[in-house]
Every structure is written in C-alpha cells, then in structure tokens.
C-alpha cells in the first residue's frame with residue numbers, strides 16, 4: 001500500500017491468533033460487541049466461540065531509502081511453554097513471506113520494537129548452531145529507552161520469568177551484537193517518521209508517526225489497540241497491560257487524534273487490513289478499515 005512516498009505491507013507470522021474475549025479483556029462482554037457485529041465479524045471477532053481474532057505480523061515500511069520492520073512477531077524455536085501456539089515453532093513461512101515482499105534479512109535497515117513482549121521480538125533472533133544470532137545482521141534494532149530499562153530491571157529481579165523469557169533469547173543477543181539503539185519520544189528515524197510515546201500496555205511502549213505528506217499521518221501503534229473492538233470500547237484494557245489507566249489514555253489519545261485529523265491507525269495485531277480510520281459517532285468512535293491495495 002502506498003502512503004505518499006512510503007509503502008507499507010504486512011508480513012504475517014501467525015494468523016489467526018485466537019484469544020478468548022474475556023481472557024484478553026477481563027472486563028469485556030461479548031454482548032457489548034453484538035451491535036457492531038457487522039464491522040467486527042468475521043475478521044476480528046468470532047461470535048460463535050467468543051474469541052477475538054488477532055494477527056501476529058510485522059509491517060514492512062519503506063520510506064526515506066530505509067527498509068523498516070515494525071515488530072518481529074513470535075519467531076521460531078523459542079521456548080514458550082506457557083503458550084502452545086508460540087512454543088518451539090518450526091518451518092514457518094515468515095521469512096518466505098518477507099522474501100515475497102522483496103526483503104531479505106540483509107536488507108532490513110531498522111527493526112523497530114514497539115515493546116518487548118514475546119510476540120513482538122521473536123524474529124529479532126534465529127537459532128544458528130545452538131546460539132541465538134540476530135536475524136537482521138545489518139539492522140539497527142530500535143527500542144524505547146524506558147521500555148528496555150523496565151524489562152532489564154525486571155530481568156534482574158526475576159531472571160527469565162517475564163515475557164516468556166523473551167529477553168534472554170530475543171533481546172539480549174541483539175544487544176550483545178551491538179545492534180540496539182535506544183530511542184525516546186520524538187526521535188526522527190528519517191524525515192517524516194517520528195517515535196510516538198504510547199505507554200501503558202507495557203512500561204515504555206512506542207509507536208511511529210508517519211507523516212506521508214499534506215498533513216496525512218499513519219500511526220503504527222503496537223498494542224495500544226489490540227483489536228478494533230477497542231475502538232467501540234476504549235476502556236477495555238488487556239490482561240497484559242502494565243498500567244491500565246495509562247493504556248486507556250494512550251488509546252484515547254490515538255482515537256481522538258485520528259477522528260480529528262484522519263490519521264490511519266495501524267495496530268500490530270490487525271487482521272486482513274493495514275489499519276483503520278476513525279470517525280466520531282456521538283460520544284463514540286467507529287472504524288473504517290483500510291485494506292492493502294487501497
């Protein structure tokens with residue numbers, strides 16, 4: 001999909017990734033979503049099973065001569081015993097899908113980790129002769145400064161426990177390879193592409209604000225919005241958010257901005273679309289999906 005001089009496409013690692021609605025959002029009731037079934041089914045909510053349907057994917061953003069991978073999904077060979085569909089995956093199609101998008105691992109200039117949860121950093125590394133090595137050896141891996149600091153503190157407190165042990169197998173090896181650059185709010189990766197603070201889901205989650213010309217913006221927002229269901233229910237916070245109040249504030253900020261200026265919101269777990277625009281309906285919001293090829 002073209003966004004001004006930039007292009008963006010999705011490279012899917014796992015789809016669908018189904019989670020029970022009330023497992024992900026403890027306050028949620030399926031009945032609250034029924035009035036919006038025409039927009040949410042069948043791609044985003046399975047009203048038969050009560051599952052939310054997510055995708056686990058990277059965005060490949062080409063802008064300013066850079067190839068930028070936003071989030072690196074679940075990966076392969078990772079020990080994720082607490083989650084069956086992430087555990088010891090083999091022979092997945094992720095790198096082939098990346099190749100189909102015209103990108104080899106050597107081509108990636110920047111890996112932007114919106115946050116350090118296990119489903120966003122998995123392909124940071126791959127297993128080679130029993131060692132974790134960077135999958136993208138020429139990339140700068142950009143991580144929010146506050147995000148990295150928070151999980152490093154947690155790692156000292158309880159090694160290997162948080163995030164399914166993803167720090168040790170998917171973050172530390174890229175730090176040791178000298179590839180990590182920490183970034184803070186407002187950092188400009190290239191002209192028109194700026195780091196956006198989105199704390200709450202994790203301590204220092206970041207997104208990207210792409211200004212693609214004539215004041216049109218795309219907001220890559222990580223897990224500040226997990227599902228379009230939260231456009232209707234922004235107060236629903238996930239069971240995995242570290243600070244519920246902050247998470248709601250980050251989400252409301254995105255929705256209010258998008259309703260005002262027409263920004264395209266691109267969440268990491270969106271399915272069958274690049275993202276959505278938002279309009280106000282009275283006090284509420286309503287998404288309109290933007291698909292590839294649009």
Ligand SMILES: [Zn+2]
Pocket residue numbers: 117119120223268269
């Ligand atoms: Zn996630």
